[in-house]
Amino acid sequence: MTTTTEAPRRAWTVQVMGMPVSIHVRGGNPHGSQARDAVERAYATLRDVDARFSPFRADSELSRLRRGELTLAAASDDLRLVERLCRTAVERTAGAFDPWRWRDGFDPTGLVKGWAVARAGELLREVDGDVLVDAGGDVLAWSRSGRPWVVGIEDPTDRSRVLARVPLLDGAVATSGPAARGAHIVDPRTGEPAAGVLSATVVGPSILWADVAATTAVVLGPAAEAWTSTLHGTSGLLVLAGGRVHRWANPT
C-alpha cells in the first residue's frame, strides 16, 4: 500500500461508542511517544463521552437526565453544551433533525458522536504530521504536509465499493444512510422512516455539523437536493433512490 518514498504512517483502531474508531498519523514521528500519548488521550475522551452521554448505559449522566433524576440546570457543562448544540441543530434544520422527537425523550446521540470526535480531534492537534480520524464512517482529518488525505465515499448499494473520492486538507466528511446501524432514520416531523436518499455525504469544516447535515439530508428525502444549496462552505454528494447522484460544492 505504501511506497518506499512515502512518509511513515501508523494506524490505531479501537472499538468505542459502539463503533470502530481508527486514527491515522502520517509523517512526523507516528511511532513516537508524542503521537501515542495523544492518540491514547483521544480514545480516553471518546470513552469518557460514551460513559457520560450514552442512552444505553443506565448509569450515564444522560440517562439520569432522561429519567428525570437530574435537571439540566444541575447537569455538567458538557451536557448543557450538548443540549444547546441540539437546540441549534433543530433551528438550523427546521426540525428535520430533532433530538427531542426521534426517539423517546431527549436523545442527543446523533449529535454527540460528531461532538465527541471533534473533541478527540482537538487533543490530536498537537501531533506532528498529518492526522485522520475515521469514526465509524465519519472522517475528520487535516494535513500539515500539504498532501491531502483522500477519502472514499462508500457506494450505498454495494458497501464494498467506493463511489467517489474527495481530497481533504482540513475538515470533515460525514455520511448518513437510511439503514445506518440497521435502524431506520425516522423523520421527527412525521414519525415515518425517511426515504428517497440512499446516502448523504457532507464535506465541511466541522464534523459535528457535517454529520448533522448528512442526517438531515436523509430525513429530507427528495427535498434534500435543493436543500444542499443552503449548506454554505460545504461540498458533498447525495445518492438518490434510483441511483442518481447529486453533487455540490458551495463557497463559504
Add this chain to the structure above:
Amino acid sequence: MKVSKLVAAGLGTLAGVVAVFLYPTSTNRPAPGQADGNGSSASSGAVAGSGSGSGTGSGSGSSGSASSSSGSASSGSSSGSGASSSGSSSGSGSSGTSGSSAKSGTYTGDVVQTRWGPVQVEITVSGGTITAARAVQYPHGNGRDEQINGYALPILEQEVVSAQSDKIDAVSGATVTSDGYISSLQSAIDQAFHA
C-alpha cells in the same frame, strides 16, 4: 444569456470569497476607497481568463444583475457593505448546470488584493458547467483562513474501486458496526498501517 449566467456564477463565487474578507472592513472603518477597490476589482477580474468575450460579466457583478442569488453577493462586496452571508448562497451556481458553450478547462482570475493579503480564484468548467471553484491563493493570517478554500466537489470514480484500492486513505459511509467493520474496506486500510 447562458454564458452570462455562467460568468455570474463565477463572479458570485469570487464575490462570496471576497465578501468574507470585506466583512470586517465595514466594522473597522477602512481607509476610504479600500473596500471599493477590492470590490470592483473582484467584480471585473473574476473570470478574466475565460476569454468568452461577452463582457465577462463586467457589469453584471457590480450591478447586482439579479440573474441569480449571486447578485446580492456581488453588490454587497463591491459596495463594501459586507453582506458576507448573503453572498454564500451563490454557491448553487457552482454546481448548477448551464448549457453554455464555454470551453472546458480551468480559468484563473486576477489576483485581488485585500487587506489580509492576495486572493485569487480558479474555476473549472466542464461540459458548460462550473464543476469547481476554489481559491488558489489566499492569505495565511491564521489557520482558519484555509477554510475559505472551500471543499472540492467529490470526484466520481470512473471505474469500480474495490477493497484492493490503494488510492484512498479512508472510507466515509453509513455508520459501521463492529460486525460490519470486519469486512469493510476501512478495516483493510487500517490493518495496512497498523504498528
